[in-house]
Amino acid sequence: MYAFEYHRPSSIKEAASLARKLADAKLIAGGQSMVPALKLRLARPTAMIDLNDLPELRGISVVGTNVVIGALTRHAEVAASKDVLMTLPVLAKVAAGIGDHQVRNMGTLGGAIANNDPAADYPAALLGLGATVTTNKRDIPADKFFTGMYETALKPGEIIASVSFPMAKRAAYIKFRNPASRFALVGVFVSETAGNVRVAVTGAAPCVFRVKNMEKALASKFAPEAIARIRVPADNLNSDLHAGAEYRSHLITVLAQRAVEAALSGK
Amino acid sequence: MGIPVSMTVNGKAVAAEIEPRTLLAQFLREHLRLTGTHVGCDTGQCGACTIHLNGRAVKACNLLTAQAQGAQIVTIEGVAAANGELHPMQAAFRQHHGLQCGFCTPGMVMAALDLVKRQPNPTEDAIRAGLDGNLCRCTGYHNIVKAVQTGAAAMKG
Amino acid sequence: MNAPVIGTRVERKEDYRFLTGSGTYTDDVALPGQTCAYFLRSQHAHAKINRIDISKAKTAPGVIEVFTGADLPGSVGGLPCGWLITDVNGQPMKEPKHPLLAQGKVRYVGDHVAVVIAETLNQAKDACELIEVDYEVLPAVVNVADARKPGAAQVHDIAPDNTCYVWALGDKTAVDKAFAQAAHVTKLDFINNRLIPNAIEPRAAVASYSRGDDSYTLYVTSQNPHVARLLMTAFVLGLPEHKLRVIAPDVGGGFGSKIFLYAEETVLTWASKQVNRPIKWTAERSESFVSDAHGRDHLTSAELALDKNGGFLALRVHTTANMGAYLSTFASCIPTILYATLLAGQYTTPAIYCEVTAVFTNTAPVDAYRGAGRPEASYVIERLVSTAAREMKIPDADIRRRNFIKEFPYQTPVALCYDTGDYEATLTEALKLADVAGFEARRKEAAARGKLRGLGYSAYIEACGLAPSNVAGSLGARAGLFEAGEVRVHPTGKVTVFTGSHSHGQGHETTFAQVVADRLGLGVDDVDIVHGDTGRILFGMGTYGSRSIAVGGTAIVKALDKIVAKGKRIAAHLLEAPDADIEFKDGKFTVAGTDRQVPFAQVALSAYVPHHYPLDKLEPGLNESAVYDPTNFTFPAGSHICEVEVDPDTGATKIVNFTAVDDFGKTINPMIVEGQVHGGLAQGIGQALLEACVYDRETGQLLTGTYLDYAVPRADDLPSFKVTTRETPCTHNPLGVKGCGEAGAIGAPAAVINAIVDALAHLGIRDIEMPATPQRVWQALQSAKKERIAT
């Protein structure tokens, strides 16, 4: 690991001003992706800005028909939250399947979505539910938030405060794991909210994306067979050691159907 | 340039001035000489370095020491009774031969304790799923699963 | 009378320290004044080094020294290979120099270029980045199939066509003749996938030098510290052997990868004198991936000839084996002596011919990994047998039974002589335990859920207990393969045993204590086992090839024989009876036919307080050692049955049942034996379903260099196993033991793949390459579907 300065701001404002001021500084929340990169000397930030003293970024609340989760809330907290389990159980399930148990005890919602790993689970949940990301500056709808591979709409000095998830009539997330990393080889999130169906796919392409033709088919009939013949073309899908684009394309259809089935059965 | 850190480790208050880049695992092993916390990988998968931070299992090699400022830390050295008697979970690992080379063992025991705290009556599947953050290359996990079941039962008793 | 100790599930003596974090692994060792080493490794698979500039690194903060290949004196040799293979033309194998630090060229990603020794690890790493290396990158060859192609990159000038040797075993003429007359021939081509051992403790070393007596101490993660010392002093560094003490303290798993002498510990030992301070190096996992010796990596074409009844007539095997860039310590004997000799399996196949071509590639050296040659052999046989059974419509169990060896001793056509076994019994037991009778019902039930079930068999054999030294010597071994043991009885009758076997998870401290306690009538806690220290132990060849109990254990038994013999003479004196009348049982020396007796502890005390002692006939003290060289290999064997369920929509395979019935001869501690089987199975299943070491075929970059891409099985990848043993005692060692450490890894891969193929066979699929990842299974299903549509 290279040497760096360490800062532990006590307010979001201070954190944001440090982030703007310090060139090549990195925000650290749980650090579960950041620390390995540091250890391997694959990152050389001049400073780390630790957000762990910002309790206002933590917590889960139900606001009307939305579940609002603070950016610093750990995956394990979301997975175990009674509020989440009561109002939006699919989100608890997504959180419970991220990384491994120890990672879930450290990793945070804000960290995960700011990192936007192409195979991460939370981006699928945000996009699949049409969630809204609230930063210290503005609200960003999920459709605008994830802009590319490891890229988001966040600007320098912009810090995620919370994410607001609309409750769903029904929803499910099915993940086919990479056997080594346990990230999503392909993960499909399906939801039906008031008059709105969403299908979001992670792991399959450089960035999480929606499958509009599946959404359309499901909007007219929310049943697995409605999408059984819809394929996402392999052209722009990822191909790596573990899965080729063709296989990923196939998995999207299989998993989407399973997600619909699971959403219908409420499991 | 050092930064001050302080925390409680196995019930004892510790304070030190460290380089910001010091990992918690490094701090425990090198500064405090608590070498029961092992380091088996550099990407955060193997779990040999698992400790408890404020009661939750985390990977000490995947944390900056500074992130543990003010925390309550328990390592494998803090699990047995003060007189040296094994904790029921440790005893169960011995009884069921849930360890061979012993290298993953401290992390495995720490993860198992956290698992049982969440699920006092874990099924075999729940144990296997709950140990997803720990690699063991010796046991094939068969006896670890039995040990955790027995340990869980003993912890209730 | 004491309760029996042999054959009981004694809890392990070593566990307390491991469970409380008080074990001492190499990286836990901290010597005063210790420095840190970091190795600069090649990022290229193959490159010429035009120039190395270490000037900036040398003056970096905290740096004590920087060494490159040029700094090693001419007297320092390369890392030796311990086994000479003679090729089909009578020529010795090609043995290119294996330098400690690169000499003008690097030959694999991870090859050692320089070492920086600094006050802290971060300083060593910082300085390493200041070393400037001018590489001229050369084309690389990584794949066995490419190595001998015209125009392939040449790894070593002295090995044309990248060929280390072409070696053969068996009667080619007899095999050709049998094939000509066969009613049926089954042919399969396979890749035995390359694996990375991944002991969870990374390799590490701490070397120190004492100017006072010109001696060295090396703590190292080794399975065989004496061998490391011998090779390092006599063959590489040219140091007096007695001036180096090698200590392998608690070692966190090895699986073969810690048998070998590596560059790192050797460089550290040499450098500790240059800097006159202790030096520590601990591999980071990403270094382990590129620099530990890998395993397997065979490309094989195999054919089985059968008569019309399914009787095996002959087996023909051609294998190309990847040695990697250099010959590691035992690399050359793995795909030959430990592979081809096992090709008879459990069967009476009368004619067998095997040709092995070993090739160099720009990859990490390949050497023994759990099973070492035997898993590859077993895979060849058992895949062929199940494929032949399917083709000839003979049930799996029947074709095996029809060909089992039933009379012992049995001389195979590939050099080995099996002393004993009962293959029928293990198979029958396995069929029962796996509930094969109920399988069809389970298959139907799964089919109703849209899942495909399959059952796979594997009846494996292994040669363990390595080995009679004279036999090994005649086959090219450059070392003996005996083992040493010493039993030191203390004045109070407590015992310390010194063994050359090393324990890195196997539980020797318990198993060996059981052997001693049983023999001397002591409690297990009255016996301590010391291993892993050349300063305390007579000698040792170490632990590998499931040899510890059969060879190391027997050495201890031989020493115990001497203790008991001497004890009898002391007791005879104390009891005033003739030596010949003394019996020893349950810890007491008794005059036969009387109740006059003296307990073991009193005899021990007399030996050290020889007031009433036959000083005219016997030396005081009670300390005996023995060295045992086995007369034959041992032949553990068993039957594994795997049941899988394949999800045809995703290609994912789930192991729903795994049964292993093994015959290890007598078992000392069934709990430990079962644990060894479980661990072996996990690695065998890992090979079959999950693990693959992949290098980029063009560039030689390691693509599976972290746990994010190399899948070591986790708890939820595996089922609970059904494991039991049967005992046909080994006929040629006193304990009747055969060894159990590798069985699981040997038997499991074929069982798993046979099961998957069984699940898919009705769709026209006859093979799946390991690891059978979901994508591979799905692709096989897709091609089968296409073929069915086409025809």
Add this chain to the structure above:
Amino acid sequence: MEMSGEQTILRPQAVTWSSITDPRVLKACIPGCESMDKVGDNEYELVMGAKVGPVSAKFKGKITLADVDAPHAYTLIFEGQGGVAGFAKGQANVRLLPDGETTRLQYTAKAMIGGKLAQVGSRLVDGVARKMAESFFSAFNEHVSGVKGEG
């Protein structure tokens, strides 16, 4: 993996050609390029920063324009050393096809990484390479056409 793409440049072939061989333009369009200095005919030394998620590396290397067939085609070759992170190589074959007052720019590109980057990040190589190529050529289009390129 080889990837390909096309941009429609709203400038004639000759203008497009002179821009795509202009080191100042290249410098402006190569993602993360910090400096670029001519060291020979069609040969430039450059320093560029690359950032992929938590990983960032600075590459020092060389850009060579080979197989130059003015004003139709060339091959752009990049080789960079990223220190402890490893190294990267990339190659793009560029063709300019005149289409009235506009030019169709076609490219095929491939990338290769070595060292720690390859060891840790093989799953990401193709995605990163695709992104780099797309961002280079669309930046070029934007630079030359004065409008945001469409890939």
